[in-house]
Amino acid sequence: MNPYYHRATFLISAAQISQTPPDEGYEVAFAGRSNAGKSSAINTLCQQKSLARTSKTPGRTRLLNFFELDEERRLVDLPGYGYAKVAESVKNQWQQSLAQYMEQRQCLKGLILLMDCRHPMPDFDRQMLDWNVHNGFPTHILLTKSDKLKKGPANSALLKMRREIAHYGDTVSVQLFS
Ligand SMILES: Nc1nc2c(ncn2[C@@H]2O[C@H](COP(=O)(O)OP(=O)(O)OP(=O)(O)O)[C@@H](O)[C@H]2O)c(=O)[nH]1
Numbered sequence: 001m002n003p004y005y006h007r008a009t010f011l012i013s014a015a016q017i018s019q020t021p022p023d024e025g026y027e028v029a030f031a032g033r034s035n036a037g038k039s040s041a042i043n044t045l046c047q048q049k050s051l052a053r054t055s056k057t058p059g060r061t062r063l064l065n066f067f068e069l070d071e072e073r074r075l076v077d078l079p080g081y082g083y084a085k086v087a088e089s090v091k092n093q094w095q096q097s098l099a100q101y102m103e104q105r106q107c108l109k110g111l112i113l114l115m116d117c118r119h120p121m122p123d124f125d126r127q128m129l130d131w132n133v134h135n136g137f138p139t140h141i142l143l144t145k146s147d148k149l150k151k152g153p154a155n156s157a158l159l160k161m162r163r164e165i166a167h168y169g170d171t172v173s174v175q176l177f178s
């Protein structure tokens with residue numbers, strides 16, 4: 001594991017695009033359905049238990065959370081999409097911030113797209129992936145919670161996903177993750 005990430009610190013939570021840090025340097029954002037494991041993956045990567053807040057209840061991350069690796073580089077924990085049990089008004093506000101961030105952010109350089117390995121690639125994920133590729137963002141897919149599957153089914157899920165993304169070429173890659 002890269003010790004560089006262990007020094008990550010929480011920078012700021014933004015409810016709106018106007019509250020985000022200056023649009024400079026380089027950001028990699030973690031996107032995916034609610035409960036896919038975005039916040040957990042940031043904690044695993046940075047080897048810090050509670051850097052990003054996680055929860056059993058989908059819809060935990062409602063803000064854009066920025067973590068600083070150094071003066072130029074940041075990781076961003078994005079609100080999850082596709083979670084039905086949130087009031088429409090709240091959902092609209094956080095989806096709007098998410099869309100604005102992805103469309104406008106100049107320093108966004110790539111995405112980590114997280115999917116539960118047991119239910120990969122629902123429509124939302126496919127749309128997100130198409131959007132990323134269309135906009136030229138390299139995307140690495142993490143098939144999360146792979147500890148919940150035995151080795152055989154986990155590997156089948158990985159192979160299936162590799163076949164699904166083959167037509168995107170080098171811009172999209174995938175691995176199992178837990
Ligand atoms: N077994 C297992 N559980 C995991 C893994 N990753 C996340 N979880 C659990 O899944 C739940 C959701 O994880 P979060 O990291 O909060 O998910 P999120 O994508 O940030 O969710 P939102 O913030 O709601 O969008 C938590 O209960 C985690 O403990 C994993 O790799 N294995």
Ligand SMILES: [Mg+2]
Nearest residue numbers: 038039060061
């Ligand atoms: Mg989260």
